[in-house]
Amino acid sequence: MTSILSKIALAAVFAAAVSAPLTAQADVVSGGTFTGASDHITTGNVSVFKTADGGALVILDSNFSLDGAPDPRVGFGKDGVFAPLSDLGELQDLGGTQVYKVPASVNVDDFNEVYIWCLQFGVPLGVAALS
Template identity: 70%
Template sequence: MKLLSTAIIAITAATLSFSPVAADDTNTIAASGSFTGANDHITTGGVQIVKTADGGAVVILDSDFSLDGAPDPRVGLGKDGEYVAATDLGKLQNLTGVQVYVVPPSVNVDDFNEVYIWCLQFNVSLGSADIS
């Protein structure tokens, strides 16, 4: 799995701006995995769950992430083959490349073992990644 070099993306919650910081004990990669497509869609690339210094968490789609396209793709979490709609992290920002999604404090990432790319319009998975 490709990691995002030696930098981890930090989120400044107040401004939602992104800035690289050195990897250290305060920002840790909690889990990672690789996407596989679903329902005749091609979804590839890596994903990481990063716990931030302030106790929050972010989902980072790696630079090799790619989705072949679909209406209304979203990013969310799931467990044991089931997408959990309450974990919707927002609309997919781009079909390819690095993307960062803030996990709300109400969602405990430790309760999930999958990251989903989900089509809200048709209520189907476009791809998922087992994370560990």
């Protein structure tokens, strides 16, 4: 899905976010649990962090799993509607811990859901309501 260098870079971002106490480096602002959609099985937890530098991260937990689909993406939505401009990139793997940096143009406070979205067919594969 992504190159080895991209995975290494994302692992470094994740390591930096959790190597120091989270209160000093990043604060969890919301989290949720995925439920499948469009006849797909999507499970696991997600957390949204705000970092000390004003940025944000979306972290899929080690228990994350997707049964497979073409062109899965990670992004935000609100009240059952995926926001295409919030696309954080291609899903790195079908399971396990993954870190996505939120672009400065996306305000995480504007959303109440994290989506695993099939770009090819324009349907949700999984949705996690944030609280």
